[in-house]
Amino acid sequence: MHEHRGNDLDEWIEQVRKNDLPALRHFADGLLRDRDAVAAGLSSTWSSGQVEGQVTRVKLLKRSGYGRAKLDLLRTHTPPALRRAGSSPRIGKGEQ
Known part of the structure; x- marks a missing residue:
């Protein structure tokens, strides 16, 4: 597959x-x-390959959260760069 020989398909x-x-x-x-x-x-x-790898990672995160999907679990599976970039303001008790 690494040799990109699609023209040999009929022979194979x-x-x-x-x-x-x-x-x-x-x-x-x-x-x-x-x-x-x-x-x-x-x-x-x-x-x-890169796309498939990301899809597999997202599916793993999703499966690991079933039944115990708390924010602390999600944080442990999320890279630090995404945690900083996607952080949202905390909602206080009176702001819900």
Whole structure:
């Protein structure tokens, strides 16, 4: 994948079809249904790794808060830079 060789996709699929691995052949047939998009994805230098990593982190925060979502728990999982940038004024007893 690091070599960005989407143009080799057809050759790889033909090799897979010659093997006796039904699950892999089924996977290759699925790739053929959207061949152009798969080849473009394999050829592109762009990566969604950073975005996926942030999504995973947010999901972890969300799951860790179920049943015990208190602010002190959220603060322990939030980077210090975000805590300072996103801090909001405290609400006093008479201001609720």
